[in-house]
Amino acid sequence: MLQQRERWNNRVAFVLAAIGSAAGLGNAWRFPYICYKNGGGAFLIPYFVCLLAIGIPLLVLEFSFGQKYQKGAPGAFAAIKEKFEGFGWWAVLSGFIITTYYAVIMAWVWVYLKDSFTIKSWGANSGEHFFNNVLKISESPGILGGFSTPVLVGLILTWVSIYLILYKGVGIVSKVVWFTVPLPVICMGILAIRALTLPGALEGINYYLTPDFSVLTNGQVWLDAMGQIFFTLSLGFGIMIAYASYMPEDSDITNNALITVFANSGISFLAGFAIFGTLGYMAQAQGVPIEEVVAGGVGLAFVVYPKAISLLPFGATLFSLVFFLMLLTLGIDSAFSIVEAGVAAIQDKWGVSKKKAVLLMCTLSFLVGLFFATKASLYWLDIVDHFVNAFGLTIAGFVEAIVIGYIVKAHVIRDYFNPISEYKFGSWWEIMVKVIAPVSLFILIVNQLISEFKEPYGGYGTNYLLLGGLGTIVILLIGSVILSRWKTTAVEVEKGGLVQ
Amino acid sequence: MNPGAIFMLVFGCCVLYGGLYITLKRAMKNREISEER
Numbered sequence: 001m002l003q004q005r006e007r008w009n010n011r012v013a014f015v016l017a018a019i020g021s022a023a024g025l026g027n028a029w030r031f032p033y034i035c036y037k038n039g040g041g042a043f044l045i046p047y048f049v050c051l052l053a054i055g056i057p058l059l060v061l062e063f064s065f066g067q068k069y070q071k072g073a074p075g076a077f078a079a080i081k082e083k084f085e086g087f088g089w090w091a092v093l094s095g096f097i098i099t100t101y102y103a104v105i106m107a108w109v110w111v112y113l114k115d116s117f118t119i120k121s122w123g124a125n126s127g128e129h130f131f132n133n134v135l136k137i138s139e140s141p142g143i144l145g146g147f148s149t150p151v152l153v154g155l156i157l158t159w160v161s162i163y164l165i166l167y168k169g170v171g172i173v174s175k176v177v178w179f180t181v182p183l184p185v186i187c188m189g190i191l192a193i194r195a196l197t198l199p200g201a202l203e204g205i206n207y208y209l210t211p212d213f214s215v216l217t218n219g220q221v222w223l224d225a226m227g228q229i230f231f232t233l234s235l236g237f238g239i240m241i242a243y244a245s246y247m248p249e250d251s252d253i254t255n256n257a258l259i260t261v262f263a264n265s266g267i268s269f270l271a272g273f274a275i276f277g278t279l280g281y282m283a284q285a286q287g288v289p290i291e292e293v294v295a296g297g298v299g300l301a302f303v304v305y306p307k308a309i310s311l312l313p314f315g316a317t318l319f320s321l322v323f324f325l326m327l328l329t330l331g332i333d334s335a336f337s338i339v340e341a342g343v344a345a346i347q348d349k350w351g352v353s354k355k356k357a358v359l360l361m362c363t364l365s366f367l368v369g370l371f372f373a374t375k376a377s378l379y380w381l382d383i384v385d386h387f388v389n390a391f392g393l394t395i396a397g398f399v400e401a402i403v404i405g406y407i408v409k410a411h412v413i414r415d416y417f418n419p420i421s422e423y424k425f426g427s428w429w430e431i432m433v434k435v436i437a438p439v440s441l442f443i444l445i446v447n448q449l450i451s452e453f454k455e456p457y458g459g460y461g462t463n464y465l466l467l468g469g470l471g472t473i474v475i476l477l478i479g480s481v482i483l484s485r486w487k488t489t490a491v492e493v494e495k496g497g498l499v500q
Numbered sequence: 501m502n503p504g505a506i507f508m509l510v511f512g513c514c515v516l517y518g519g520l521y522i523t524l525k526r527a528m529k530n531r532e533i534s535e536e537r
Contacts (some may be wrong), residue, residue: 011527041508048515202501209512210504255527262520269512422526 006169007479008246012060013174015256018243020333021234022264025105028330031228031268032275033296036357038210038224039215046225051261054440055229057432058397059257061404064417067246068251072344073238080408086484087399088238092345093336093391093479095237097472100369101381102335107154107373108134108302116320123310132304138375141464145375152373159366162336167358168341170246174360180333187268187326194319195277204280207290208272212484226440232264236393239337242344254421282308301327327425339365350488384469390448392476398441405434
């Protein structure tokens with residue numbers, strides 16, 4: 001039986017799905033904060049340099065890799081050399097771990113969507129609301145303390161949504177992304193316009209964009225830019241490889257990558273106005289300097305921003321709904337794209353139906369994710385997230401660049417994508433893939449390793465760091481080896497389709 | 501807003517939204533050519 005590989009409905013659907021995957025929660029809560037922390041507007045310079053040197057070359061590499069071999073990450077690596085299959089599983093498993101707790105963050109967003117209707121009552125004590133009412137946080141990572149019911153309900157809602165979006169294949173995803181990609185941008189636009197009409201907003205924007213060019217000589221700023229570019233483009237998960245494998249082999253690559261990159265970074269840039277405009281207003285309303293209210297990550301989304309919204313003279317509920325709807329739609333397409341990377345890998349390897357592969361991935365992720373729905377969730381989520389990002393994804397990206405650059409040979413890939421693409425890339429792309437990207441990622445990994453030994457991450461106990469950090473890396477390693485050595489005899493995988 | 505922030509605002513918008521506009525325009529043009537064929 002010849003089973004043709006699934007296809008996106010059209011090119012627009014693929015590009016929207018790639019943008020949706022790249023633009024996630026980090027665009028809203030990480031980029032503006034990192035920009036502010038690293039010299040304001042001056043950070044745009046290392047950011048754009050890294051975009052050109054690492055982001056665009058690696059995204060083109062992943063698109064080409066998936067499209068050329070027509071397989072998910074493990075299958076594409078195996079097509080080069082059977083021994084390399086484990087590298088693909090490493091990337092997919094890193095994504096699997098991330099999706100288990102990413103879905104929990106989505107669960108918090110569901111809870112906050114509901115709580116938006118009562119924001120005036122808890123907004124002033126948003127920290128207490130988040131830690132005590134939503135997370136019901138325990139005293140230490142060692143005390144799991146059972147589940148937080150609202151989070152558990154949110155988690156079920158998240159996984160049911162992901163299953164319903166994915167189980168019928170990329171045809172449905174092609175339609176869903178028409179909704180989940182533009183909607184957060186519209187929400188962000190509404191929040192930015194509202195923010196800019198508030199007193200004190202321009203002061204906030206000044207903090208966001210005023211350049212301090214002296215930071216350009218600071219190595220850490222360049223490292224932050226590299227990390228931001230790498231993580232924001234969903235590189236190293238195998239997502240872009242899986243997504244591109246659903247495109248016909250002669251589709252454009254370079255322009256699709258450029259559109260994805262510009263749209264993703266454009267969303268991050270816009271988010272800064274919504275965030276800093278509101279924080280500027282909040283600082284003025286409370287009569288404190290803006291440094292005292294600025295935050296990034298979970299603290300920004302679930303504590304500081306809701307508090308700022310609750311201070312609005314009118315429409316607090318409406319703007320809270322808009323904000324959390326933005327987070328929900330930003331996050332959901334990133335979450336299902338990670339699951340899809342695993343689904344593609346399972347289908348390529350075992351030839352099971354889409355429905356079964358999606359059900360397996362969603363059920364497994366939900367069950368593992370239950371650990372992050374306990375009252376110690378925030379601690380473990382923080383530890384595991386730190387280590388998977390710092391080592392799991394960067395190592396996957398590093399290996400990809402080395403394998404494509406030196407084993408497949410970068411010029412072979414360039415000779416593949418140039419004739420079918422709207423923009424032709426010169427030999428500079430090969431230099432970026434063979435030298436700049438792997439060297440940059442290697443520096444990132446080494447720098448991270450040094451800082452782990454210098455100071456325990458987040459002040460957590462060594463036992464927790466070993467369990468959550470080293471444990472995660474060991475799971476990735478063992479899992480990759482087992483899955484790559486798992487022999488399948490029933491399914492023979494051929495280029496362009498599955499032959500059963 | 502101070503002049504430095506305004507400059508970075510214009511710079512960021514030109515690179516990101518300008519880049520997005522140019523790449524989208526190219527994709528649209530390519531689509532028209534494909535349809536004509």
